[in-house]
Amino acid sequence: MDWVERTAQLRQWTRNGTRAPHKPLLFLYALSRFQQDADDELRYSAVEEDLRGLLAEYGPGNRTTPAYPFHHLVSDGVWEVRTERGPGSPGTGVRELRATGAAGRLTPELRAALRREPSLLGRMARVLLDLNFPPSLHGELCEAVGLELEQAEIALLSAARRQRDRRMREMVLTAYEYQCAFCGYDGRIGAVPVGLEAAHVRWWAFDGPDDVENGLCLCSLHHKLFDKGVLGLGEDRGEGHRILVSQSFVGRSTAAREHVITLAGRPLIGPQPGVRPVAAAHRSWHTSQVFHGSPRTTTTA
Structure with missing residues (x-):
């Protein structure tokens, strides 16, 4: 499975260039937490304020809830959610996510791939940054989510992608x-x-x-x-x-x-x-x- 390609194809609501970086921000945050503790789960109630702050600072002006990406990222095959009742997300309601003790983490397949190939994490993070944010914000955004990227981990994007004009x-x-x-x-x-x-x-x-x-x-x-x-x-x-x-x-x-x-x-x-x-x-x-x-x-x- 090409995890970099899957990362580049996250399904995001879009219309006429509208920004919706909710899933990329949660994904970057989850990659950072994996980097710190590969077996750690992210309980919604514990990370809600972190995610809310990221959305407020790096998202568009319209307000939204971090419950939205916490639930919907599951559909992209990179994220899973379970509650005290078992596997599966209870929905996009903040109260439901809190009340059921909802917790999320990267899927087992992705976690296994990241363990096999440590440089994969950097490549995926670079795609998330390049596709959703301007270069002037990449460094501070990595700091904001606690992500450490080595220069050697940053691979060139596919030649099939639109190239910048160096002039x-x-x-x-x-x-x-x-x-x-x-x-x-x-x-x-x-x-x-x-x-x-x-x-x-x-x-x-x-x-x-x-x-x-x-x-x-x-x-x-x-x-x-x-x-x-x-x-x-x-x-x-x-x-x-x-x-x-x-x-x-x-x-x-x-x-x-x-x-x-x-x-x-x-x-x-x-x-x-x-x-x-x-x-x-x-x-x-x-x-x-x-x-x-x-x-x-x-x-x-």
């Missing part, structure tokens, strides 16, 4: 004249830009193209905050895009205020003349699928 970074940085579109940062060491990255507005994992109309040149800080949904783009109403800052973001320090909060309502530093700005469809996807909550009202410095 994307240079095209986007050139279009924005090597400065952060949010704050104007343009640091270099000699002729080499440092701390500047090409951000996908619509994530590559969700069919975001590798082109300038789907890219922003951002400093490392603002790239991470953009991918976490702290920052976003307002509609272009004839005067260019304006920066959105989520009301959910809290920062009391001078640095947090200067580098994040005071960006609210500021005009985006657009690309050079002759280059098309971020396409409305990509901006709309980011607003609905990544940006958290409502935007702050415009602030004055």
